[in-house]
Amino acid sequence: MELFPRLSEALDSLIEGDVYHGDLFVQSAVSHSLQFDDGALEEISSSAAEGLSFRLLQGENSLFAHFSGNDEATAFSAMGAVAERAERAFPARSLSREAILPPLPPITPPNADFLRQMDGLARRESPLVRQVSLRLSLSRKKILVFGPSGALSEDERSYGNFTVHVIVEKEGSLQTGHEVQAAQTEPDAFLRELRPEEVLLSALRRALLMLEASACPAGTMPVVLSGQAGGTMIHEACGHGLEADIIQKDFSVYRNSLGEIVASPLVTLVDDPTLVGHYGSYGYDDEGFRTERTTLIEGGVLKGFLTDIQTSRRGGLPRTGNGRRQSYRSLPQPRMSNTFILPGRDDPATLIDSVKKGLLVVKMGGGEVDPTTGNFVFQVTEGYLIEKGNVSKPVRGALLTGNGPEALRDIRAVGSDLHFEPGFCGKGGQSVPVTDGQPSLLIGGLVVGGSDT
Template sequence: MEAYVDIINKIRADYVDIFMEERQTSQINMEENKIQKSSVSFDKGIGVRVIRDGKTTYAYTNDLSKSGIEELVAKLIKNEFYEKFLNFKKINGRAFIIKTNPQQVDIKEKLNFVKKANDHVWSLDGRIRQVRVLYADSLQRIKIANSDGFYTEEERIYTLFLVHVTAFEEGVLQTGYEAEGGLKGLELFEEIVPEALAEKAAKRALMMLRARRIKGGRMPVVIAAEAGGTMIHEAIGHGLEADLVQEGLSVYSGKIGQRIASEAITVIDDPTLPNMRGSYVFDDEGTQAQRTVLVDKGILINYLYDRYTAMKEGKKSTGNGRRQSYEHYPIPRMSNTFIAPGNANPEEIVRSVDKGFFVKKMGGGQVNTVNGEFVFEVQEGYLIENGAVTEPVRGAILIGTGQEILQKIDMVGNDLGFSIGTCGKNSQGVPVTDGMPTVRIPEIVVGGQSD
């Protein structure tokens, strides 16, 4: 990194940072009982961001030769060089513990995980029509320096394992999906058993084949902790990212200090949680990761900032400047975002509903951050009758607005479940974790079969 820090000293601007990245990625994809893809890829490059007079310029290159660096600098320099030169101070953080670096493990062992999951699913039921198993790991080494005189570096190791199963019977097609992973190595497979994860996905697809379609309408809904945090990620998370707030593209713009949710709701973003998929020691601008309370007992108290959006308001970054790679400039992004647990017993929450809908597993979702409107698919859901979870139903979607659902939640469980994903925004994808406890929504529109 020392060979590149002089870039910062040569560019006249309000703020400059440089991001150097080396990445090695392994991937195994099995479908139709065949290994469709087994690959290892390498990439390396640097990106330089310049903030001058409130505007951002970004340039990157994978040519790390002297001439490549000089060309990059030439594209960014518009004024005279700085007359003073910075002495960079290295900032260290407490790294997460990785037990087994997957880059040092033979690919045969990784193939074994994939084949075990695949073979087990096909042995379960003749109605299974398609099985996809994906294993992926990546080693990312980053070095960051900025015009504040700070320099840091970090190594991140991610491992991901997912199973997608499709089942078919009498004209009905259903899918089941399970994914596990995080900022961890092959110790992931000390926590999960490939066959068990695969069977969970398969059984969900098979069960939904014979489930009747839900009758839509307004009704009480209980969302289980194991459903994952898709709702919190979409319904409020994106709306609290400072770039959208400042552009007037968030329903939560200008609402700091106001009540936006019920007193039962506290929302936190925390990349310091050990070894989760959205965790990091430093963000992609070199700001140390920190726990940020966004909503405190229903009151909006903060947004998620990167350096640029924080500078615009005279604030400090919350450590949420993230980017997909050196080819992308950083923007405010969530990390591990969740609703904090409450005091209610999850079983009591279910018993409190006489007739309603129970969401055990969320599917995908879409949200309009300007007005907060959302639509969420339910992958696995059941009827609640007389305070008990009864028969499975399919075809359900949850429809509403983020501000409505957050205001209505009146019971929050003392449990907490997480789900993983890759969040897309501005053509960039970053790893995230979303979580929530079991919650009760007294009334929400559940889309389904009409009369």
Template sequence: MLSKSVIEDVLTAALSTGGDFAEIFVEDRFTNNLTLQSGRIETALSGRDFGVGIRVFKGFQSVYAYTTDFEKEGLLKAATRAAQAIKGKTETRVAPFIERSARILNPIEILPQDVEKARKAAIMNKTYEIAKNYHSSISQVTVRYMDEEQNVLIANSEGTFIEDKRVRSRLAIQAVAVRGNRMETGFYGPGAHQGFEFFENLNLEHYANEAARIAVTMLDAAPCPSGKFPVIIDNEFGGVIFHEACGHGLEATAVARDSSVFANRIGERVAPEIVSYIDDGTLPNEWGSINIDDEGENARKNILIENGILKGYLIDKFNGRRMGMESTGSGRRESFRFAPTSRMTNTYIARGTSTPEEIISNTEHGIYAKYMGGGQVNPATGDYNFAVMEAYEVNNGKLGRPLKGATLIGNGPKTLQQVDMVGNNLGHGAGMCGSQSGSIPVNVGQPMIRVSEITVGGTKGE
């Protein structure tokens, strides 16, 4: 992508005013986005984005610059611009590059760039037909197709020199059901760190029917009561609560500044013994998986909470300096336009021993959240509120009528302490996570869990 001699000269320029570490991140990205609505392709957008990011450290100071000019003169100009913000006397030399190959944890069989749009459209049309024909009340189906190929080169003044190819594919299905003046929406968005083979092997019947089923089911939902109840949260995307309310608090971005409720608590009990919380970027072909992070570190499995005890954090290079700790392979960024920082990959509560049937039958009265929707959280405190896309009442150990308008309100660390049953049906859900280094693909996951008490916000009757 760039020659070693050019990269060495750029890093040398970045260190010219006294920096003690310099890094270059070269990115060449291809994207394809198609949208199908009302049985026809409405949009088909393809693009290519190329750029270079240059970062310089001096102690606890970090400076970042980027450019879309990949000529040597333009790169040296960007490196010099970054260096000018650094004041120091120590001269750091660029170490000889040790070129290594990224481990292929996410094998790609079919590059989407090699697949004609007609094959992609065929997948979308089939998905549309399945969802549209689910029930007569389905009035609209929108199918969004996405694939991307991101080629990166990462080199730094410590001798790192590594290239990586990342290929991701995702299908998003939204169904709208209408009855009279009532309208409900269902959604499912599976994704993977895979090529076009992902779409060819995807169970379209399952995902399209689920999106439609949610919409149709919620047409008959009663207003959710409000109060404090035991809440059963199902697997897969149910893990979004702990991703937001706990996961971000375990990132060094917050911990290094003591702006996390988990800061300086290694070795403390933060959850019941039945809870282990893991971030694992090495799961083959999962949506949030990586071969290497965006600082050139190998992906790894990081155990954050083990049997209720806080064991570690997610750490990038710069915040690792602040904390006196090594990187955990967690430095990620949306693109060359962002400096990396500590981020999650596939973060989940580990599998427990209870069956879903046991968890429901052991709940006398409560709320069952089958599919979570969006929400918001204060990362400094862990306070959150999340909408539930599909919910049910639980009475005498059995599922009752569907409920609409359910909102879960609470505090992440406190909710973590109140998990009293963990299921054996671990599953992952694909999503996008936004933070200071941009929007990145992540998986959230868990088995079905029960929380002994969460404040539930409901809706007034119609």
């Protein structure tokens, strides 16, 4: 009997009674990264890793074991360990060391000279530069997921990420600029498409701009979120609350709102891992389910949640293909992929024209959200006052304070533009690549906390 059928047969033998699902997750991965700080190449790292995990779902319990290595003997060791916990018979077998996944070829290291060139460029552009931090990360991984009844899915994901931090100083004031270019694409393709000067100069421009910015006035005012703000607020203040495990733990403000109006009728929010080349994309999720676009909010009405196998079964919800895990060492959870508000019909410029006094947010920083109430606080890393329909001076120290559902319901206009920002999302000790996106949005009123407060 060939290897794959042997694995499937062994898996199926354990699914009976109160055990309703099992899967074998196999992963092979390679990566290469460069870290450049303060004029010196601080780190060159190359790695290769392979491993697998086996899981049985028994009632409300996840029985799980993971091992490094990806051969038949290792797979049966994982199955045996979990079978024992499930009190299932799992006879000893004569096993081979045949690899389930062949090793991936190593990533060809790029020439690190361009990082030194970027550091020099920043310092030539401005004598105010005090620190430049550059990181290039390239990775590739291949995944197999064996499911019940011979189900088998295969997915290969490659990522490139170039991140820049610049710190500038003037008269004792320190400001930071951050920019990133990232995509899901082959390492060689990412390096061909990389625009390091553009990324660096964007980060430097933002840092220098904040040195000259005025203190942000405080108060409740209209806020225009530029498409370039990247959907951070939507991801944090809304997206996590629509993950089904958060809903089922009663930790979400949206827990009893399915079918109800939760946003402006102008708002349609989707999660779509099928988008080509986006950081949060994948063909199959980490439970082996084929991906599709999921509509979460349509015309302001809450239509659905993001699910994995367990939350789908527990809540009688459609399975959406959002079971994701950081690696073979991790259990899957419902997670966002590429989450964004669909563009509307308004010219983005008209959103600003309509505001007498308010705030234009071009870039968002970090923040905090209470998912049970929807209350949030977010930093603004690039913002401008709007006065009489015109963008005026840049401001710094701005904080946006509000409530997720209230802010969504108070969206007055949705631009025809659409921008995406790549990043990483942390949850339950796991980090996965995601993309957040939005068009320009006009929110009728948010509490803006500024340096004047």
